[in-house]
Amino acid sequence: NDRPFSAKLEVPEALTFDDVLLRPKESRVEPDDAATETHVSKNVSLNVPVLSAAMDTVTESEMAIAMARHGGLGVIHRNMDVDRMVTEIERVKRADELIIRDVVTADPDQTVSEVDAMMQREGVSGAPVVGDDDEVLGIISATDIRPYLEVGDSDAVSEAMTDEVITADADVSPREALELMYEHKIERVPIVDDGDRLIGLVTMQGILQRREFDQAARDENGRLRCGVAVGPFEEDRAKAADDAGADVIFIDCAHAHNLDVVDTARDIKADVDADVVVGNIGTREAAEALADFADGLKVGIGPGSICTTRIVSGSGMPQLSAVAEVADVAAEHDVPVIADGGIRYSGDAIKAIGAGADAVMLGSYFAGTDEAPGRIITRNGKKYKQYRGMGSVGAMKSGGGERYLKDVEDQDEEDYVPEGVEAATPYQGPVENELHQMVGGMQSGMGYVGASSIPEFKERAEFVRVSSAGQQENHPHDVLITDEAPNYSPGE
Ligand code: XMP
Numbered sequence: 388n389d390r391p392f393s394a395k396l397e398v399p400e401a402l403t404f405d406d407v408l409l410r411p412k413e414s415r416v417e418p419d420d421a422a423t424e425t426h427v428s429k430n431v432s433l434n435v436p437v438l439s440a441a442m443d444t445v446t447e448s449e450m451a452i453a454m455a456r457h458g459g460l461g462v463i464h465r466n467m468d469v470d471r472m473v474t475e476i477e478r479v480k481r482a483d484e485l486i487i488r489d490v491v492t493a494d495p496d497q498t499v500s501e502v503d504a505m506m507q508r509e510g511v512s513g514a515p516v517v518g519d520d521d522e523v524l525g526i527i528s529a530t531d532i533r534p535y536l537e538v539g540d541s542d543a544v545s546e547a548m549t550d551e552v553i554t555a556d557a558d559v560s561p562r563e564a565l566e567l568m569y570e571h572k573i574e575r576v577p578i579v580d581d582g583d584r585l586i587g588l589v590t591m592q593g594i595l596q597r598r599e600f601d602q603a604a605r606d607e608n609g610r611l612r613c614g615v616a617v618g619p620f621e622e623d624r625a626k627a628a629d630d631a632g633a634d635v636i637f638i639d640c641a642h643a644h645n646l647d648v649v650d651t652a653r654d655i656k657a658d659v660d661a662d663v664v665v666g667n668i669g670t671r672e673a674a675e676a677l678a679d680f681a682d683g684l685k686v687g688i689g690p691g692s693i694c695t696t697r698i699v700s701g702s703g704m705p706q707l708s709a710v711a712e713v714a715d716v717a718a719e720h721d722v723p724v725i726a727d728g729g730i731r732y733s734g735d736a737i738k739a740i741g742a743g744a745d746a747v748m749l750g751s752y753f754a755g756t757d758e759a760p761g762r763i764i765t766r767n768g769k770k771y772k773q774y775r776g777m778g779s780v781g782a783m784k785s786g787g788g789e790r791y792l793k794d795v796e797d798q799d800e801e802d803y804v805p806e807g808v809e810a811a812t813p814y815q816g817p818v819e820n821e822l823h824q825m826v827g828g829m830q831s832g833m834g835y836v837g838a839s840s841i842p843e844f845k846e847r848a849e850f851v852r853v854s855s856a857g858q859q860e861n862h863p864h865d866v867l868i869t870d871e872a873p874n875y876s877p878g879e
Contacts, residue, residue: 401708403690404735405858407850414837421833423826425745425841426723427460428635428662428683431612434458434602435826436740436841438725439818440750441465441616441639443782444761444774448478453758453818455479455611458602458826462614462637462748464777466785469627472615476631479613483597483605485561486578486587492517493527495545499535502527502544515577516548521584523577525550554579557586561597561609564589606634614664618789619648622655629659637685638665641696641778641791641806644673648792656680667727669704674716683723685748686713690729692751693776696806707742714743733828733874740829740841741848750774752825755815763814770814776807813876824874 425436435458439446443466446454451461463475481488493502493514506514506529513528525548535547553567554577564576568591578587597609604612613632616639617624625636636659638652643665656663665677666685674684689696689703697703704712706729717724726739727748736747753759754774761773775781778791783803791806815821838844853861862877 401705402852403705403707404729404731404738405861406705406853407707407738408853408857408861409738409741409832409836410849410851411835412837412847412849414834416834416837416839418827418830418834420839421830421844422840423458423829423833426683427614427725427746428664428723429721430662430682431460431604431635433460433604433612433746435604435822436746436829437736437822437825438462438614438727438746438748439753440727440748441614441637442750442754442775442777443467443785444772445750445754445759447760448475448482449760450753450756450758450818451475451479451613452482452611454822455604455613456483456600457819457822458604459822460604460612460614460635460746462616462635465616465618465621465624465639466777466782469624472624473627473631476613476615476628476633480610480632483593483600483603483609483611485564485593485597485609486557486559486589487593488587490515490577490585490588492585493544493548495524495543495548497544498541499532499544499547500541503529503532503536513575515552515575515585515588516544517585520582521586523552523554523579523583523585524548526552526573526575526577528574552577554583555589556580559589561589561594565591565594617655619643619645619792620651620789622651622658625655625659625663629661633661635662635664635683638663639790641667642688643668643685644670644676645792646676649676652677653680656682664725666725668713669709671712671716674713678716678720678722681722683725684713684717685725685727686710686744687726687728687748691727691776691807692729692731693774693779693807693810694728695776695808696778699804699806707738710739710744711742718743733825734832736825737829737832737844738850740844741832741836741850743845745841745845749825751812753815753818753821755812756818756821757816758818764811766811771811772814773809774812775809776805778806779809780805781809782807820873828874 437459439461441462441464443464446461454461491509493516516525527548574591576589612634614635615628615633616637619640652665662682664683665681667687669688690706710726714724723745726744755772764771
């Protein structure tokens with residue numbers, strides 16, 4: 388039969404993680420010395436190139452706080468009303484603030500026992516004493532109060548307080564505040580404005596806690612970074628997220644090359660101060676449509692562990708080719724790229740960066756951790772956590788339809804056409820451990836390629852194609868695994 392094939396099926400091949408390996412290269416880089424600093428969007432850099440997914444079984448404030456403390460970024464999902472979203476963002480922004488703005492204060496006319504009870508109730512061991520107009524008159528601590536309580540409890544706070552108060556103004560640095568504390572043997576410094584009015588408090592405990600997280604993702608005021616997802620047509624939500632202090636707003640759509648989405652994303656970008664990352668996309672043409680205004684591009688059409696988009700719609704792009712295509716265009720515009728979905732191992736993550744991504748977004752990898760909101764399920768004595776696609780029936784019922792450009796509000800559940808499944812993933816413990824394994828593995832990859840930084844790695848990375856025999860060789864084989872490794876499970 389010498390009839391030619393139809394040109395329709397003379398098609399390019401697209402690749403994903405298991406199709407390739409990074410070619411090892413000459414190296415003087417020890418993995419621990421490989422720097423993982425990167426950009427997640429034009430104006431936001433991170434020490435750790437990892438984001439937690441905007442999914443209702445992955446990221447709310449608890450996950451976002453943990454991610455930012457350990458150098459990454461959490462992206463709060465959008466299956467919640469706007470007021471709740473604002474509260475979630477504020478929780479993250481306040482978590483490790485140097486200056487506590489919500490200060491517990493005492494009144495000079497209160498009795499010492501009243502203040503003692505108040506401090507116990509609020510869980511603080513000292514409080515600034517303020518008069519009318521918030522003027523700072525003194526400071527009182529549990530140590531000041533103790534002798535008064537022993538001889539009676541009706542003395543006024545003004546008797547017991549220390550009235551020579553060391554204060555500082557709002558641009559005090561952590562180092563300056565600590566120096567003041569050491570010099571004057573105190574543990575808290577009230578922050579005052581020009582008129583000596585209280586506007587905040589810096590505590591020794593707060594400073595030491597911040598020191599513990601020396602990789603943390605922080606904004607210019609030292610507050611933790613926070614990402615948040617908004618729908619492509621939700622300009623009001625985007626404005627509210629911006630006002631609440633979100634650092635990066637993610638326009639969250641399963642197909643951001645829809646031209647209505649491109650238009651509204653452009654409008655949202657013009658309306659907010661935060662960086663705006665747009666996604667998801669998977670092709671060069673989509674990147675071209677967005678790269679002139681977006682602060683970041685997010686890639687992934689159907690690679691996710693809980694996704695059925697490719698099966699339901701017959702459309703998608705194998706993830707590594709998608710990342711590489713988008714990254715080619717993004718590089719010309721200096722726009723960072725995030726590879727979102729399908730990452731099971733640290734090796735996948737560093738391959739995504741080798742293909743041109745600047746950071747990776749993970750859903751299933753983190754869904755089993757303590758900080759993820761899903762409930763714990765026990766089956767046959769083993770613990771799991773719930774993990775579901777944002778296009779699954781359950782997530783759509785709680786408001787997730789718009790991501791898939793579907794109006795499900797007036798639909799009955801049986802009329803939904805979902806693009807994701809509801810599942811469970813093994814319980815993992817604290818996210819810090821998972822992140823440690825992920826980043827350590829990525830650094831190993833950098834060591835094998837001889838790159839001491841992410842930009843250098845992107846330049847040096849070369850891939851080889853792997854056959855199906857090679858894929859088998861990649862995994863442990865011909866043995867019975869007796870002890871589980873913390874960073875490898877043979878797939879369930
Ligand atoms: P992983 O593989 O890390 O993927 O679990 C997380 C990413 O998957 C996307 N996502 C979905 N894609 N249907 C889809 O086709 C869904 O229901 C769905 N929910 C999430 C999303 O990009 C996420 O970050």
